[in-house]
Amino acid sequence: MLGYIWGIVFQNSNDLVIDQNSLHLLYNKLAWVYDRIYPRIFSYEEIFRLIDPHLINNRVRKILEVACGTGRLMSIMEDAWYEVTGLDLSNEMLSIARK
Numbered sequence: 001m002l003g004y005i006w007g008i009v010f011q012n013s014n015d016l017v018i019d020q021n022s023l024h025l026l027y028n029k030l031a032w033v034y035d036r037i038y039p040r041i042f043s044y045e046e047i048f049r050l051i052d053p054h055l056i057n058n059r060v061r062k063i064l065e066v067a068c069g070t071g072r073l074m075s076i077m078e079d080a081w082y083e084v085t086g087l088d089l090s091n092e093m094l095s096i097a098r099k
Contacts, residue, residue, distance in 0.1 A: 031092035035070040044072045052080065071097025 026034055055063070061083055068074050068086030070093050077084045088094050 027090040028092050031070060031090060031096055034093070035072070035096050038069070039072060044076055047073060048076045048080070055082070068097055069093050 054060075061081075063077060063082050063084045065074055065077075065084055065086045068088050069090075071086055074084045074086045074097060086094070086097055088097070
C-alpha cells in the first residue's frame with residue numbers, strides 16, 4: 001500500500017528525477033536518513049486510518065507489507081494488534097524496522 005501511495009505522490013511530478021544509483025544510496029547507505037525524513041513527508045498514521053476500515057471489514061488480521069522500508073507503518077499496524085510481516089530489498093531498512 002505504501003509503495004502504491006509513493007507512486008501516486010511522485011508519479012506526476014516533473015521536478016523529481018531519481019536515478020537508480022541515488023535510490024540505492026538512499027535505501028541502503030542512507031536508510032537512517034530515510035527513516036527520519038519520510039515521517040515528515042507521509043503521515044503513516046493517516047495511511048493507517050485510511051486502510052484500517054478495509055482491513056476490519058474484510059476481517060484481516062495478518063498482513064504482508066511489501067517494500068516495508070524502515071517499518072513505520074508496520075509498527076502502527078502491530079500496535080493495532082495486526083500480525084505484520086515486512087519485506088524489503090534493503091537489508092539496512094530491515095535492520096531499522098527490526099528495532
